[in-house]
Amino acid sequence: MDWVTRLSAAHAAGRLQAELAKLRRYGLIIVDEVGYIPFEQDAANLFFQLVSSRYEHASLILTSNLPFARWGDVFGDQVVAAAMIDRIVHHAEVLTLKGSSYRLKDTGVDTLPSARAENTAQ
Incomplete structure (x- = not known):
């Protein structure tokens, strides 16, 4: 959400294209946990612009x-x-990773309830 917040502020200030150009100069951007929190429509459009701006550039x-x-x-x-x-x-x-969560390795729990429900639905 930090990237979306940054882009939203740039958009509100009328400098979205300049911000996207600046972000294209970063060799690598890492976005962790896409989908953890649903995007509002404006945020989804800004995130799309970030992805689109970097497409085939970085x-x-x-x-x-x-x-x-x-x-x-x-x-x-x-x-x-x-x-x-x-x-x-x-x-x-x-890359698709399957298996137990590293964070759960010392808890005695193999999978989270949400993951078990998803696996049985397949």
Whole structure:
């Protein structure tokens, strides 16, 4: 959400394009936990602009515990999600990790209840 907040402030100040150009100069931007909190429509559009601006110009690492099929729910718009995923996966290395959470390794719990429900639905 920090990236969206930064872009939102730039947009409100009338300098969104300048901010996106500045962010394109970063060799790598890492966005952790995409989908942890759903995006408002304006935030989804700003995040799309960040992804689109960096597309084929600079590297972007995204992490998410959600499959791409659920990103439409996160961004509130299937079309925006599809366009964003298209740009993200083109020239990308997509890694899907399966198994127990590292954070749970010493708790005696193998999986979280939400992960168990999702696994049984498959």
